[in-house]
Amino acid sequence: MSNDEHDGETGDHTAVVLDVLLHGRSGDDRPQYQKEPLAYALDTESFDLYELVLEDPSEISIADYIDIYDTEQIQRVSEIDYEELPGGATSELEYVIEDLVTEQEQRFVDVYNDAQPITLRLHQLNLLPGIGKKLRNDILDERKRKPFGSFDELESRISGLHSPREVLVERIMEEIREDDLKYRMFVRERDE
Numbered sequence: 001m002s003n004d005e006h007d008g009e010t011g012d013h014t015a016v017v018l019d020v021l022l023h024g025r026s027g028d029d030r031p032q033y034q035k036e037p038l039a040y041a042l043d044t045e046s047f048d049l050y051e052l053v054l055e056d057p058s059e060i061s062i063a064d065y066i067d068i069y070d071t072e073q074i075q076r077v078s079e080i081d082y083e084e085l086p087g088g089a090t091s092e093l094e095y096v097i098e099d100l101v102t103e104q105e106q107r108f109v110d111v112y113n114d115a116q117p118i119t120l121r122l123h124q125l126n127l128l129p130g131i132g133k134k135l136r137n138d139i140l141d142e143r144k145r146k147p148f149g150s151f152d153e154l155e156s157r158i159s160g161l162h163s164p165r166e167v168l169v170e171r172i173m174e175e176i177r178e179d180d181l182k183y184r185m186f187v188r189e190r191d192e
Helices: 087-103 106-113 133-145 152-159 164-177
Strands: 013-020 038-043 049-053 065-067 073-080
Touching: 013 087, 038 065, 038 087, 087 133, 087 164, 106 133, 106 152, 152 164
Parallel strands: none
Antiparallel strands: 013 038, 013 065, 038 049, 049 073
16 A cells, blocks of 8 residues: 655645545454545546545545545545555546546647657657557648647547547556556656
């Protein structure tokens, strides 16, 4: 378990609740009265995963947007790895990411508008699943003419690019799951 605990930091750190365990982790062998109510959440900007020890678990539900440093709701915050998520949180994760990409459409359309070369031979667009040299070049040519305004516009202007929203969701999920990716677009690499 990671112990990157919060120490008085303030500000808006919005996250979406993936799961709430009112009676703590199932593998926790301590007596029930010693178990802390927990929630698991995904940061809406950086896609960091958190385990939260709750003050009042009745106040927080799955899919709620919360400030993870709201001391009235949360006692302690720990950043965790994907493998540390309980089953319920794991099963909600992709749905929550799909919702975030949909809700923040322009932010994610701009990934296609703003992606840059990484090296002389590799472009950020090539990190996206299913985007090879031809699709990359088509996207680059089209965005020079006019930036993309929506996923629908992207799909209609780029022949062969099906489900540009799902392409991003798939890449975000890959970055959350995989620790050893050489290049990242959405999820920062965790410090050990």
